[in-house]
Amino acid sequence: MALAGCIGTTEEGEGSDDAYTIGMVDSLSGSLADFGERNQNAKELALEHINEIGVKDQDLEIIVEDSESTSQQGVSAAQKLVNQDNVPFVIGAVGSGVSMSIYESVIEGTGVVQLSQSSTGLDLTDQPDLLRMSPSGRTQSIALADIIAEDGYDEVAATYINDDFGVSLFDAFEEAYDGDIVYDSAHDGEGSSYSSLVSSMDGSGADAWLCITYQSEFATMVNDMYSGGYEPQLYGADSNRGDSVLEGTPEGSMDGMKLVEPAAPEDQDNYQEFAAAFEEEYGESPTAWSAFAYDCVVTAALSIQAADEFTGEALSEVVRDVTRPEGEEVFTYEEAHEILADDGTADDIDYQGVSGPIDFDENGDPRGSLVVMEVQDHDYASIEFRES
Structure with a gap:
C-alpha cells in the first residue's frame, strides 16, 4: 500500500x-x-x-x-x-x-x-x-546483564523471539551476564498462547525473567503469566514496549518491569x-x-x-x-x-x-x-x- x-x-x-x-x-x-x-x-x-x-x-x-x-x-x-x-x-x-x-x-x-x-x-x-x-542491540544486551546483576539476581530464565533480532540479542546477553541462565528457550512469533513457555520459566526457579520479543507476543505472554499467577521480576528490550502492550494486558500485571532502549538527547x-x-x-x-x-x-x-x-x-x-x-x-x-x-x-x-x-x-x-x-x-x- x-x-x-x-x-x-x-x-x-x-x-x-x-x-x-x-x-x-x-x-x-x-x-x-x-x-x-x-x-x-x-x-x-x-x-x-x-x-x-x-x-x-x-x-x-x-x-x-x-x-x-x-x-x-x-x-x-x-x-x-x-x-x-x-x-x-x-x-x-x-x-x-x-x-x-x-x-x-x-x-x-x-x-x-x-x-x-x-x-x-x-x-x-x-x-x-x-x-x-x-x-546495535548489543548495547542493550550488555546493559540488561548489568542491570539484572545490579538488582541482585544471580539466576535468570530467558526467552527470545526465534529470529535474527532475538537470537543475536540473547547471544550477546549470554556472553555479558555473569550469573546463571537456568532456563532459555526460543519462541515463535504470533503465538495464540505461551502458557507452556511461561510455565517452564516458572519451573526453573528463577525470580528474574528476561523476555526478548515483540509487542504482540509479549502481551500474550504477560496475559499467560497473569492467568497462571506468576509474578516474576521482568526485564526486556526495546521491542517489548508499546501502547498496545499496555492496552492488551491487565492493570498491574507488569509493574516493576525494567526495559532498556535507545535514548534521544532530551x-x-x-x-x-x-x-x-x-x-x-x-x-x-x-x-x-x-x-x-x-x-x-x-x-x-x-x-x-x-x-x-x-x-x-x-x-x-x-x-x-x-x-x-x-x-x-x-x-x-x-x-x-x-x-x-x-x-x-x-x-x-x-x-x-x-x-x-x-x-x-x-x-x-x-x-x-x-x-x-x-x-x-x-x-x-x-x-x-x-x-x-
Missing part, C-alpha cells in the same frame, strides 16, 4: 519534474505497527521542515510501502520501490530480520542506499552497506525543538524511535543535496560523510543546507541529529545512548540514562 510520493527516476542528477523521490518500508500493520505509526509522524514532520527550504530547489517526496512487520512482505515492498519506482535510497525497515531480508534479497549489489530507521539486531553490523540510525536544543513541533502536530510526545525516523529523512535529504548525481552510487559516497565529525557541527537541516548550498561538500558538515550524534562507522552503525524504563502504575517511566 503506497501512502505518498511520485514515481522515481533513474535520470542522473534529477528527481521527478518537481521532487526527488525516495522510498520507505515501514511497519504500518502487524506486530511492530506501534513503531510504524511513530515513524510516519516523524517522517511527515521531517518532510515539512525539509520542503520549507528545498533540496536543490526541489521538494523531497517519499513513497511508503507496508512491510506488515514480516520479511516476506518487506521484500515485496522493497522490490516494488527499487524495481518499479526506481528509487536510489530506501529507508527501512523496522524489524532487524525484515531489514536483513530486504538487503540480501533486494538491495545488495544494486548500489541503492538502505538506511534502517529502527533495526537493532547485531547481525546488521556484518553488512557495512546496510546502514541504521538506531544503535536536553539538546534541537531535540527539544523537534519534540515541541511533534507534540503540537500530533498531540503526544515523540520517542527515540520517532527521532531516528526523523533523522533518516534528514540524512537522505542532505545526501541528495551533497551528491553530484541522484543515483544510489553517488548517494552512497556521501551518506556517511554528512554525519561525521570532520565537518562543522550543524543541528538542523536548515543549517546544513546553508553550507551545502554555498558550494559546501559532505565533508564540510557534521549533522548532529535530533537523536544525537550519528557518526556512522565503517560498519554502518551509529553512536548512541540508552534509557532504562520501568513500568509504574501500568505506564512507562524513565528512571536512568546510560551511555552505550
Whole structure:
C-alpha cells in the first residue's frame, strides 16, 4: 500500500519534474505497527521542515510501502520501490530480520542506499552497506546483564523471539551476564498462547525473567503469566514496549518491569525543538524511535543535496560523510543546507541529529545512548540514562 510520493527516476542528477523521490518500508500493520505509526509522524514532520527550504530547489517526496512487520512482505515492498519506482535510497525497515531480508534479497549489489530507521539486531553490523540510525542491540544486551546483576539476581530464565533480532540479542546477553541462565528457550512469533513457555520459566526457579520479543507476543505472554499467577521480576528490550502492550494486558500485571532502549538527547536544543513541533502536530510526545525516523529523512535529504548525481552510487559516497565529525557541527537541516548550498561538500558538515550524534562507522552503525524504563502504575517511566 503506497501512502505518498511520485514515481522515481533513474535520470542522473534529477528527481521527478518537481521532487526527488525516495522510498520507505515501514511497519504500518502487524506486530511492530506501534513503531510504524511513530515513524510516519516523524517522517511527515521531517518532510515539512525539509520542503520549507528545498533540496536543490526541489521538494523531497517519499513513497511508503507496508512491510506488515514480516520479511516476506518487506521484500515485496522493497522490490516494488527499487524495481518499479526506481528509487536510489530506501529507508527501512523496522524489524532487524525484515531489514536483513530486504538487503540480501533486494538491495545488495544494486548500489541503492538502505538506511534502517529502527533495526537493532547485531547481525546488521556484518553488512557495512546496510546502514541504521538506531544503535546495535548489543548495547542493550550488555546493559540488561548489568542491570539484572545490579538488582541482585544471580539466576535468570530467558526467552527470545526465534529470529535474527532475538537470537543475536540473547547471544550477546549470554556472553555479558555473569550469573546463571537456568532456563532459555526460543519462541515463535504470533503465538495464540505461551502458557507452556511461561510455565517452564516458572519451573526453573528463577525470580528474574528476561523476555526478548515483540509487542504482540509479549502481551500474550504477560496475559499467560497473569492467568497462571506468576509474578516474576521482568526485564526486556526495546521491542517489548508499546501502547498496545499496555492496552492488551491487565492493570498491574507488569509493574516493576525494567526495559532498556535507545535514548534521544532530551536536553539538546534541537531535540527539544523537534519534540515541541511533534507534540503540537500530533498531540503526544515523540520517542527515540520517532527521532531516528526523523533523522533518516534528514540524512537522505542532505545526501541528495551533497551528491553530484541522484543515483544510489553517488548517494552512497556521501551518506556517511554528512554525519561525521570532520565537518562543522550543524543541528538542523536548515543549517546544513546553508553550507551545502554555498558550494559546501559532505565533508564540510557534521549533522548532529535530533537523536544525537550519528557518526556512522565503517560498519554502518551509529553512536548512541540508552534509557532504562520501568513500568509504574501500568505506564512507562524513565528512571536512568546510560551511555552505550
